[in-house]
Amino acid sequence: MTARLLDPRPHGAEQAPPGTTAVVVGGGLAGVAAACVLAERGVSVTLLEREHFLGGRAGAWTEQLPDGTSFEMERGFHAFFRQYYNLQALLRRIDPELSFLEPLEDYPIHGPDGEEQSFHGLPTTTPANLITLVRRSPAISFRQLAKVSVPRALEMLTYEAERTYARRDGGDAGSYLDSLNFPPRARRLFFDVFAHSFFNPEREMSAGELLMMFHFYFTGNPEGLVFDVSKRPFSHAIWDPMAEYLASRGVDTRLGVTVDAVARSQGTRWRVTAGAEAWEADVVVLGLPVSGLQEVVEASPDLDDADWRDEVAALALTHPFVVWRLWLDRPTEPGRAPFVGTTGLGPLDNISLYQLFEDESRSWAERTGGSVVELHAYAVDPETSEAEMRRLLLDGLHRLYPETAGAEVVDERYLVRRDCPAFAPGSYARRPGVETPFEGVAIAGDLVRLPFPSALMERATASGFMAANAVLAPYGVRSEPIRTVPPRGLLSWLPSGRG
DSSP: OOOEEEOSOTTSBSSOOTTOEEEEEOOBHHHHHHHHHHHHTTOEEEEEESSSSSBGGGOEEEEEOTTSOEEEEESSOOOEETTOHHHHHHHTTTOTTOTTEEEOSOOOEEOGGGOEEOOTTOOSSTTHHHHHHHHHOTTOOHHHHTTSOHHHHHTTTSOBHHHHHHHHTTSBHHHHHHHTTOOHHHHIIIIIHHHHTTSSOGGGSBHHHHHHHHIIIIITOTTOSOEEEESSOHIIIIIHHHHHHHHHTTOEEEESOOOOEEEEOSSSSEEEEETTEEEEESEEEEOOOHHHHHHHHHTOTTSOOHHHHHHHHHOOBOOOEEEEEEEESSOOOTTOOSEEEEOSSTTOOEEEEGGGTOHHHHHHHHHHSOEEEEEEEOSOOTTSOHHHHHHHHHHHHHHHOGGGTTOOEEEEEEEEEOOSBOOOTTOGGGSOOSBOSSTTEEEOSTTSOOSSOOOHHHHHHHHHHHHHHHHHGGGTBOOOOEEESOSBOTTTTSOTTOO
């Protein structure tokens, strides 16, 4: 299985007509990807972002520790998987060799009572990766494997978007995983961590979406399960250089600007307003999160297609997620992995030891003798109090890493955010795509439906490229090529009745 190239207009014009203008709303990965392509094709671009930093959920901002040390705070650890082809293409604009990334040798899954599942050294292709994983896993034997529901399990290898979503989008991921009949221990180590990492609770997430993501990350991924991590804070490694790159292409980036509405204009096609300010543009890309997109569309009566407005209104947010970064007064034990997934430890979903991979945290740890530990909890019950969540997360950390139990917390940052899209059962058919009914307007972000498997940071970036391609299509401008994992599973040729 190899990556696929999508390039709808490889021989179009190199540049848009002189004087073509664009407003891109949203400075996350989706908006920045769109702004890059538009500016590279000669469009005069204004990029508007409501925060005071670029990057969206992958952004970073400066804060201070009690001793006056400045540091860059982020919204949590991000893994750069090797099949994030479009994200890599975006980042190569500022770092052609991707030198700020470093591969992890493994990202083990840890559970209670010493349970551990390693992904180190797996073959990169299916089915060899699956066979090797099962053969060496302590969580399942081939005798237990014989009890697994073969027709249900085959659906992981027979992914094909139209068929898979038609059959599975109406059901929830938790029920599908139940139907596999995996031993409880194997289910926890193989599937529960994976399902949680998309921020949606299993019982409130489409089984079709889960199967797509399993295909994208595992059974249809030709690059293997190893991922890279950033050796520097994202602001230093990505967003400061990206701001310089955008400026070199003539992009006018405005931070701290919250867009109110989009309206038709007499002089150009569109007028984008933010308070007392307004920008005229031939094309507009809305690279906003769910709530921001809904607010702008609701306030924009000129975006007047009723069915499309209903699709946008039907988008929803999933449960909150928690990021808790702790500066501790003592080190973690030697040999700890930089990143581990966790299961069976309450709401704790993973632990990152920042001093093991990021230069800023490493410098602090070397100077103080401490450590920088980050805990994540995804798909958090909104009714859980902060005090209870802190207690549960610390309990999970101390159970897994006992050396932290007596540590003093030098400083901390506790973030709760609720802005990730929900992928509820039955939502796929109503999810809007990149193109809209309005010429010159496109939307982008991980909330949109794409015509190929993709997720998280890669989905946001790919949709940004696609949005730029869509609004440039009437001008006949050369498209930005898009690479994807194979769109169908290894056994997708099986009759639909099988699996």
